[in-house]
Amino acid sequence: MDEQRERDFRGPLPVPADGAARHGPPWWMPAEGTRRRLPWPTTLALTVFVQIGSGFAGHAQPDRAALGPFARVLLLLATAVLLLRHRYPVTVVYAAAGLTLVYLAAGYPYGPVLLTVAVGCFAAVVAGHRRAAWGAVGALWAGHLLLAHWLYRWLPPGDDGAGRWSEEIVVAVWVVAIAAVSELGRVRREQWVKERAERARAAERRADEERLRMARELHDVLAHSISVINVQAGMGLALLDSDPEQARTALTTIKAASKEALGEVRQVLDTLRAPGEAPRAPAPGLDRLPELVEQAGSAGLTVDVTTQGAPAKLPPGTDLAAFRIVQEALTNVVRHSGSRHARVLVRHEKAALVLRVDDDGPATGADAGGSGNGLAGMRERAAALGGTIEAGPRQDGGFRVTAVLPLAAGRDSTARTAPREDQ
Structure with missing residues (x-):
């Protein structure tokens, strides 16, 4: 393109519709210009679900410690940190994994608390921090192995025995499921970013x-x-x-x-x-x-x-x-x-x-x-x-x-x- 002509006609021109409205970001991604906003609605909904779901999980697991104020605080903290998952995904996924590990070490029942780690891992992987996300999930898994097969003697509720190794298969399946969903989300996000860049070009x-x-x-x-x-x-x-x-x-x-x-x-x-x-x-x-x-x-x-x-x-x-x-x-x-x-x-x-x-x-x-x-x-x-x-x-x-x-x-x-x- 001729340089002089480009300088003379550099002003803004109306651009035909490029279909951006029909190809918006995935529903789980913040809209353009709102990436730094705190995800209050989803975090609040997850908090209510985890609190109520953990109560039902406690009734179904009478051999575990009863949910008390300390357990409720741990559950609240594990979901509250998810407010920052778009700004500090690495910190959030490790915090969620650590709080979940403390919750399980205190002998409280398994249940929706694991969902906080899944959400944190998903946010970290989609943001491009795959290694940090898998490190946090791996640390949680390793910590659970120690709790279930070694440290259980010195931890509440005190009258339980070592966990069955068959239960670890369930945990492994849960980890693989988190990995698969997170990777799918990452691929979908990369595709959307690539499509948006192509439309812009x-x-x-x-x-x-x-x-x-x-x-x-x-x-x-x-x-x-x-x-x-x-x-x-x-x-x-x-x-x-x-x-x-x-x-x-x-x-x-x-x-x-x-x-x-x-x-x-x-x-x-x-x-x-x-x-x-x-x-x-x-x-x-x-x-x-x-x-x-x-x-x-x-x-x-x-x-x-x-x-x-x-x-x-x-x-x-x-x-x-x-x-x-x-x-x-x-x-x-x-x-x-x-x-x-x-x-x-x-x-x-x-x-x-x-x-x-x-x-x-x-x-x-x-x-x-x-x-x-x-x-x-x-x-x-x-x-x-x-x-x-x-x-x-x-x-x-x-x-x-x-x-x-x-x-x-x-x-x-x-x-x-x-x-x-x-x-």
Whole structure:
């Protein structure tokens, strides 16, 4: 992309909908911009569930110690730390595992308290701290093995025996289940982040393409009219004293050219202001070629137009590109050529539209006030349709611009590339 054009059209542009609303984050992930908020609702619900569920678990395990105030405090702390699971996932998962281990060491019944470790592990894995999460779960498992098979003699309730090794299989299954669910959550989060990044890149590409299209449209619209105005202004100044009537004609031409330029610029800018509205005026095409010839004539350039082949209805994108290419080529003749005569060939072939603009030269070598983006803009228009532009001096001293625009590509890409020109 041309650097100057990028600087001139860097302003914000409306970006088409990219489907972000249909592809939001997973339900368990905080919404964008709320990642640092404390998850009060889910933590409160988990606290109530753990407190009530542990009571039922105590009734089902009469051999374990009865739930007292100390047990309730441990359960409350184990769920309360989960408030910080999005901010400090590593600290939270280790705290939940430690509080759960203290709860079990005190002889209280197994039950929903283990869910606090599962939630903490899930948050840590999803946040990318897999090693810390598995370390916390592994430490809890190792601590439970010590409690159930060695330290039980010195811990409450005091009359229980060593745990059965078959129970450890249940614990192992619980750990594997936590691992599987956590890893699935991590994969889902990574997929969502990747999709969001791809949508953002696609939106940025569309904005760049739209910015480039606007730059090209404004360049093509203004370059031709300003060139005519420049030539006529110079002619008017030269004839102001010697031939006032001819100077008046030049000023009339300037007025008409400036009015047309303002109208076309308004069309392009309306596209920025209301990108979702339907076009209210057709985009220019080769049917306006006589207007270009007339405008070139007012700038002192004689243009001969030759048409070969059977004219066919062109796709809108191809028709607009053809018009702009011929317009820019004639503008360059007015600006840079010493010749006052140009020839335009429009050849309709079966699979392509061929445009050729010749002038007899020589180049003036003078600074015509242009931006130097004319040929680049023509090549971009042709490339957008899968076509080519060849431009360069002829052996006889003139200059030739040849454009080949494939018709099939123009039909296939009309919806993508044909710019709208609203009025």
